[in-house]
Amino acid sequence: MWSNLPFDVLAKIFSFLSPDSLARARSTCRHWNACVDTYPIATSFILLSLHHRAWFLALPTRNRGQHCYVHNPVIDNWHLLSLDFLPDPVRPVASIGALILVRPTNCTVLQLTLCNPFTRQFRYLPMSNIIRTNPAVGVVTLDSVQHGPNPNFRVYVAGGMSEAPRGGAMYELKLEMYDSMDDTWHVVGFVPTEFAVRLTVWTPNESVYSNGVLYWMTSARAYSVMGYEIDGHRWRGFGVPMADKLEFAALLCRNGGLTLVGGASEGEACIWELKEGDRWG
Structure with a gap:
């Protein structure tokens, strides 16, 4: 039947x-x-x-094998899924619908890959127009699903090192954007030199998108945050609470707003929310 x-x-x-x-x-x-x-x-x-309900997915932060952990909220159970179908070890960039965008950990040149850990399928995104090493990556998920089984999305790449015109390497100042609707990279703006350096050297984690702004946190003490306003094509930077005392810090999107989680070595973890005027509360 x-x-x-x-x-x-x-x-x-x-x-x-x-x-x-x-x-x-x-x-x-x-x-x-x-x-x-x-x-x-x-x-x-x-x-x-x-x-x-949405599942929770986690990848190890250190090289502990090609696998990920997923939590099923319905039966409150964890699953271990192998990622051995991927040709290279990876770390996550962002979730996009039912897929995961990842980047390799064994190569400094950026090569983004979309994968589904349940169906064990993957595909490479096209290489960016500018070949660069160690750039920062940010993802914006769009609402429309008319072109495929997952939401359309855009990937922003900022900073990194590229080949200088006369040889050697330089900090890349062009901002590139990949649009899943046409499967193409576009140069959409420029990054201030100071921000390009910080995005290349001091930004180990990927971005958080909130209210039209992509945010990255620098890991250099003291911690600080950089934001790119997509519609206005403007960059801005601001500090974080206890910036010189935090032993760990991470950004996340909570209730649609930007949230900072951090703590000192001998204290409890603290949570701050970004208010108007780039103030933490």
Whole structure:
């Protein structure tokens, strides 16, 4: 009976499955696998999220093997997923719908890859127009899903080192943006030299997007934050609380706003939210 169901009916049923169940379902037979490929929007993250709470995914921060951990909130259970299908060891850049954008850890030249740890599929994004090493990367997820099973997105690359016109290397000042809608990189602006240096040398983590601004935190003491206003094409920088005393600090988006989590070696972790005028509260 199941093999005779029309694809649109079967796809509707699949839309109620959790990510792990969908991955197992598509591996059952060629008919079901073809259904998932033929009706990607019906089995996309957007519709899945209507029926299932979001899963939490974590990758090790140090080289402890090619794997990641995912938490299923429905049954409150953790899963270990191997990433050995990827050709290189990676660290995460951002989640994009049901996919993960990653970058290699064994090469300084930026090569971004989209992967699905459940279906064990991946594809490389095109190389940027400017070959650069150790740049900062930021991701903005767009609302539209009309062009594929996941939201459209844009990737911003800032800083890094590139080849100088007369040989050697220089800090790259051009800001590039990859648009998933046309699968192409574009030069969209410039980065102040001071910011380009900090983004290259002192920015080990990726960005956080909040209210039209991409934020990066520098790891050099004292900690500080850099922001790029996408619509206005403006850069700005500001400090963080206890900047010279923090032993660890990280940015995240909470309730739509920028949040800072940090703490000293002998104290408890603290949480601050960014208010108007770049004030922390």
